[in-house]
Amino acid sequence: MKIKTHIILIFLTFISCAKTTNKNIKTENEKQYAKIVTENIKTERKKELEVGNKISVLDTTEIEKEEFYRKKINTEFEKEFSECRYSKNGISNLNGKAEFWKLCEFENGKQIMEIKSHKGVVYYEEIYYSKNGKLIYAEETENYMPKNSFTQMTWKCQFYIKKDSLYTLISLGMGKSEDENWNPDVILSMFKKRMKELDVLQKNNG
Numbered sequence: 001m002k003i004k005t006h007i008i009l010i011f012l013t014f015i016s017c018a019k020t021t022n023k024n025i026k027t028e029n030e031k032q033y034a035k036i037v038t039e040n041i042k043t044e045r046k047k048e049l050e051v052g053n054k055i056s057v058l059d060t061t062e063i064e065k066e067e068f069y070r071k072k073i074n075t076e077f078e079k080e081f082s083e084c085r086y087s088k089n090g091i092s093n094l095n096g097k098a099e100f101w102k103l104c105e106f107e108n109g110k111q112i113m114e115i116k117s118h119k120g121v122v123y124y125e126e127i128y129y130s131k132n133g134k135l136i137y138a139e140e141t142e143n144y145m146p147k148n149s150f151t152q153m154t155w156k157c158q159f160y161i162k163k164d165s166l167y168t169l170i171s172l173g174m175g176k177s178e179d180e181n182w183n184p185d186v187i188l189s190m191f192k193k194r195m196k197e198l199d200v201l202q203k204n205n206g
Contacts, residue, residue, distance in 0.1 A: 066160075066168040073137050073160050077129050080104075084112055090201050101201065113194065121146045128191050135161045135191045142175050159187045 084104035092099050099117040109132040117124050127139040137160055144153040155175025160168045166185050171177035177184070 069162065070158075070160055070168060070170065077137050080106065080110060080129070081112060086114075088205075090205070092197060092201060094197050094200065101198075103198070113198065115194065126190070126194070128194060130191070133195065134164065135188065137161065138187050138191060140176075140187065140190075157184070159184065161188070164188075 086102045086104050088101070088103040088105075090101040090103075092101060095117075097117055097119055099115055102114040104112040104114075111128075111130050113126075113128040113130070115124075115126045121144060123143040123145060125139070125141040125143075128135060129137040137158070139156065139158055141154065141156045145151070153174065155171075155173040155177070157169060157171040157175075157177055159166060166188065169184055176182045
């Protein structure tokens with residue numbers, strides 16, 4: 001009887017040890033799995049950060065390029081504008097209203113064309129800076145100035161052209177740029193239209 005009881009105790013002890021071992025193995029496996037998952041998450045997060053940093057660097061680089069180009073063109077334009085002695089002044093009514101033209105031409109093929117007009121209480125101004133017929137820079141301004149008042153609300157947009165395409169722009173105030181349907185590339189067709197009108201004025205000038 002004692003032998004039988006002893007055998008049963010040994011068997012129960014074996015089962016208990018086996019359960020403990022299995023539990024330890026399970027716990028260890030869970031730890032290993034958790035570690036692998038954690039490492040994978042860290043790896044993926046690192047990749048995301050690396051990709052994000054690359055995109056951020058690209059964005060920053062592009063922003064810096066645009067800013068550098070604007071400064072370059074602004075410096076060039078301001079220098080030419082300060083030396084400008086308008087060689088031609090004229091007036092047209094080709095667009096259903098009086099428009100006042102000023103033209104400044106340089107020996108290096110550069111040209112500054114300024115056009116002013118008004119309709120009602122809104123005063124318009126366009127400036128085109130070009131070289132050999134190719135647009136480099138343009139300004140478009142709209143001034144809302146009601147009569148008998150000092151009130152003035154201005155919208156101004158500066159367009160910077162590169163390789164016959166709009167490269168970058170800066171807009172100030174409330175105006176066209178706030179309209180989601182506004183297409184800033186229209187400045188290119190506006191310039192072409194003005195150049196054709198300039199031809200008409202020059203031909204009529206004899």
